[in-house]
Amino acid sequence: MFTFVTQFYIALKFNTRYLAPDHILTALKSLTIDPNFSLDVLGKSVEGRPIYGLKFGSGSKRILLWSQMHGNETTTTKALLHYLRRLVNSDKGTQLAKHLQLFIIPMLNPDGASAYTRLNANEVDLNRDAQDLSQPESLIFREVFNTFKPGLCLNLHGQRSIYGLTGSENPAVLSFLAPAANAERSITPARLEAMRLINCITKALQEDIGQQIGRYDDTFNGNCLGDYCTQQGIPTILFEAGQFGQDYSRNNTAALIEKAYAVLFDQLCQHEMAVEKDTIVASYLDLPENQVNYCDLILKNVLPRAINDTKDLFIQYRELLVEGRIYFEAEVLDEDSLEPEFAHRYENDTELNSELKRLNQEDWPPFIADYVLKKYSH
Ligand SMILES: [Zn+2]
Structure with a gap:
């Protein structure tokens, strides 16, 4: 047990933004010492690298998470592996496993992760391929989406250091989006639920970083994965991990993202309080929009x-x-x-x-x- 824990931390103690397939494999395997976790290979990338699927829990709320569909966006993956490690053989893990069922694709684009590129090995942006399904990685995702039938999707990304927030001098340390389901960007039930959950997360994170959380652009594009999922009626949350001061390893941002996961999963285990639609939307729109400044x-x-x-x-x-x-x-x-x-x-x-x-x-x-x-x- 001690050896596993030590190996895990050695594997994850990066002072770099680089997170390659080999790094996460050690971490993923170490989670499976807890029977609540199981690890499978879902298929292969363009260059033949395995794409892993990690399952956790047996609860009724089904959540599909995917990270590093853009290979060079590593912070949300790091945070996820840290967070999941805390659940191993713990009371919290036992409690969450009863309520939730997570299906995690920790690295949807292992070729891009290996080469530290946004695009896959065919130089396609997987986040513009949700309907076209021209890439093996997109087909693997679609198969999981269709068979797992999630009730909530988490689309995990990292954003460049070029983003600030409208109306202030603050950087966009984190940004969230409840993606649109159509060109009119109407508030569908799925979108409303994503907004409600984003409000829970941002309220908790503002205790740590105040008004440094933004709202991502909600222009609809059905070939973006989050928009596609929302269009299918599944609430989807886009996470964007950003730049926080001089922390270029983004370990501090990873800690904030880790807290976001914890807040969200705890929230999903609780009894829902009825909140008026207008209150949810107004609170969500209160987040300042991202701006390239x-x-x-x-x-x-x-x-x-x-x-x-x-x-x-x-x-x-x-x-x-x-x-x-x-x-x-x-x-x-x-x-x-x-x-x-x-x-x-x-x-x-x-x-x-x-x-x-x-x-x-x-x-x-x-x-x-x-x-x-x-x-x-x-
Ligand atoms: Zn991205």
Whole structure:
């Protein structure tokens, strides 16, 4: 038992955003020491990697969860494995297993996870393939959806550090969405139930991070998996794990997501309180909408054009997989791109300005690009 626990934590103690198929397999196997868990192979990805299905519990509420359909969105998977570990041979686990039945696809896109890409090995976005079913991963999902017949779906994702919230300077540390079921974005019963559950989650999380939780764009697209599930009448919640300060490993965000799972599953075990439809919708719409207005770093008052004409430089990290860890490569946003309003970090780099003063102005752009790359990548 001790060996299993130790192995689990070694397997999950990442200081990197990278979470590959091998990493999760150790963690998944370690859960099955508890008879409430069982692990199966559902099928294979484009490159022949196994896609795992993990089942938990035998209750009447059936919940289907899938993570890493975008291979480079690892935070919700990490949080899920941490959360599930807490249920192993515990009173909480026994209690939840009586009420709930979870079907978990922890890594729907193992090829993308291995290569740290959003897309699958055929360069298809699986979240635009729900109706087309052009990919083996999409067919596996559809088969599970049809046979398991969930009463609730959790669509688990991670979002880029470019998102802030409308009406404030806050970043979107987490975002949620009750996806639309049709182009009119009407409040169907399934959508209303997703909104009600999102309200429970966000109320609990606001105790930790205040008004840093957003509402994702609800434009309908039937080829998006969450929209498809809602259209079939199944309440679906989109989770988006975002950037929180300088925590680029996103372990703090993972802890928040873990709490979100705990709140949600506890809620599902309780007797439902009747709440007015209008109250649910109003409370949900109270969450500020996500907005693209953030970047990773703003260097204040740099001299990119001329002396006495200083300008802020906007820097965004590119995430690259290098020898099993993620390297954040600092890139200056080009002059034509939309200027972000806020950043996760601000610097006044006097060293850069003194270097620039020594150079001819035509040499500034390549110098700045190289300087930023060397100094701010990590
Ligand atoms: Zn995603």
